[in-house]
Amino acid sequence: MTAPPLADGVLARARADQVAQLYAGWHRTSVSMLLGAALLCLVLWDQTSPWYIAGWIALIVANQAWRGRLAHAWHRQRPGLAATVRWGRYWSAGSTLAGALWGLAALVMYPSSAPHEALLIVCLFGVVLGGLNLTAVYRSSFYGFALAALVPLIVRVALAGDQVHLYTALVMSVVLGFILAFGHQLNDVLTRSLAMRYENVDLIAELRTKSRAADDARAAAERANRAKSQLLAAASHD
Numbered sequence: 001m002t003a004p005p006l007a008d009g010v011l012a013r014a015r016a017d018q019v020a021q022l023y024a025g026w027h028r029t030s031v032s033m034l035l036g037a038a039l040l041c042l043v044l045w046d047q048t049s050p051w052y053i054a055g056w057i058a059l060i061v062a063n064q065a066w067r068g069r070l071a072h073a074w075h076r077q078r079p080g081l082a083a084t085v086r087w088g089r090y091w092s093a094g095s096t097l098a099g100a101l102w103g104l105a106a107l108v109m110y111p112s113s114a115p116h117e118a119l120l121i122v123c124l125f126g127v128v129l130g131g132l133n134l135t136a137v138y139r140s141s142f143y144g145f146a147l148a149a150l151v152p153l154i155v156r157v158a159l160a161g162d163q164v165h166l167y168t169a170l171v172m173s174v175v176l177g178f179i180l181a182f183g184h185q186l187n188d189v190l191t192r193s194l195a196m197r198y199e200n201v202d203l204i205a206e207l208r209t210k211s212r213a214a215d216d217a218r219a220a221a222e223r224a225n226r227a228k229s230q231l232l233a234a235a236s237h238d
Contacts, residue, residue, distance in 0.1 A: 014194035016084040026071040047111035096144030103152030
């Protein structure tokens with residue numbers, strides 16, 4: 001059964017909440033990114049040039065520092081509902097850039113050892129899956145990160161050309177499809193739950209307004225009845 005469409009107003013407020021969650025969770029995003037980068041460097045330490053590793057880490061740190069400044073700007077300005085889409089694009093750009101840096105690692109630091117290839121694949125898929133609860137909050141941020149991180153890896157594995165690597169790339173593509181579908185569904189559930197909360201808030205406010213109006217009307221009717229009774233009593237006495 002298809003869920004009923006959401007009203008534009010509640011949907012906009014739900015999106016604003018999602019963007020706010022992104023900026024509120026930037027500390028966790030940074031910690032997970034830096035921890036994953038440290039693990040990847042440990043895995044590839046003897047498989048690639050230390051200069052590549054140092055340069056890549058520097059880019060990761062620079063991107064997270066920029067996103068940290070962006071988060072501070074968000075908390076300082078507290079932008080309103082009208083600016084939510086623009087701030088969501090800012091965060092999605094940083095998320096896509098972060099994913100692109102992981103994809104760059106797959107291209108530039110791809111190891112020649114089969115066990116290390118497996119570790120690289122596990123690390124990159126682990127980073128995407130581990131951050132799913134953070135990135136899936138906002139759909140464009142999630143797609144940007146997941147695709148930019150994993151598509152270069154899949155292409156690089158396929159470029160090895162032999163049958164095993166081609167099959168591995170095919171399996172990775174299928175897994176990526178499942179990740180995208182799961183993230184999409186998770187985002188839909190979150191968006192709808194937030195929108196329903198706002199619908200309930202609006203409904204409660206509407207009911208309270210109607211209740212106050214009914215109370216006022218009842219009070220006015222009672223006053224009118226008392227005035228009528230007083231008038232009839234005065235007329236009867238006369």
